[in-house]
Amino acid sequence: MVGFSFDNYQRNQFLTAKGYPVPTATATGTTIVGCRFDGGVVIAADTRATEGDIVADKNCEKLHRMSPSIWCAGAGTAADCEFVTQLISSTLELHSMSTGRAPRVVTCLTLLKQHLFKYQGHIGAYLIVAGTDPTGPKLFSIHAHGSTDVGYYLSLGSGSMAAMATLESKWKKSMTKQEAMELCAEAIEAGIWNDLGSGSNVDMCVMEVDKPAVLYRNYRTPNERSTKEKSYVFARGTTAYMSERVRPTVKPLAYDIFEETVSSTGGGESMEIDG
């Protein structure tokens, strides 16, 4: 079967009818925010990945690159976010090569929402799309069923309430880049502390008009592991042994190594490598 396979659906229905336990929906946890400022837009995310109530990854990356100046923060099913953004990123690149222009954020938004609508929410990707294009900085959010929002500040994920509380209280219409970065970091930290599904560090991406996007990986690390008070490493020689035999694991090289230095013979300008 081309595309997604539904081969096991009928079997699963049968097993359910027989009384086998059905896997229940898994709650996912994330905090992602986005905020516009004068001349750009910034998005941020926490870095905790969960599998039910287990922390699967303490420093995962939830910011995805759609094009050099458009980035996307994803909440919901991690794999769905990852691959739906990769797929649309490819389409976006093909589109920009076909038109010969830099892709626009609305194009990215439309491609994503149409794709997600087609799959009727079965692709569990909740995204905040942000970027700059010739029409200025743009900020949107998309839900898994394909509905979209536009805003100056947005938050998504299980920690969105905590983040939104911070954004609502501190956001103002005209902000500088540094103010917006601090606000977003603070909103994510609100999610990190008050939402159990979010945690670890703050990732951030700043997109300014006519400048390349800058990714700040681990912009803030409020949960660094402290050193333990005691060391539990045994001192060498704690275990007694009766005999010792050492076998080399790396074969010694049979060749002599000479150091060779190449210097230019000085014929004016050096050769240009990049055409």
Added chain:
Amino acid sequence: MSMRIIPSAPYASTVPKPDIARAQIPSLRDHMVSGSAPAPITDSLNIANEGGHPLQSHLKNWDQNQRDMKLEHLRRLFGAYEPVKRVMELEACKESLPFYPEVLKRADMVATSGAPGARYDIAQEILLGRDEIVDWEDVYGGVDSIPTDFHTDLERRMKM
């Protein structure tokens, strides 16, 4: 003509009257000759039964439904000639393609993308507006259909 955005339910609402005069002699399909493996039983069951996953029939009819809706829009805007022209273009494109055996097509796909994908011919893709779209079908090509051998392919094309 409908303006549906989402494909309608897949099951038939009417049963056609059997045309006894034109009934063909029933026979089993020879999979060795047709070259296509028998469809997975679960697949046909899912489609045939109403109990199939709701998304399955939805996706199966999605592209056709979207195209039908666009053609209907064009018909209302510009008159019947526009959709007729487009469908004829597509048909002409399908007919006029030089004969390219299935086996080679499959080998090409595997060589270029590493996996057999559901690719259309590029001319057809352009007419369908799909030439710059990457979808799951391009990633998960599926491996269940065996390419028909050259002779069967040619026989089918020549309607032998």
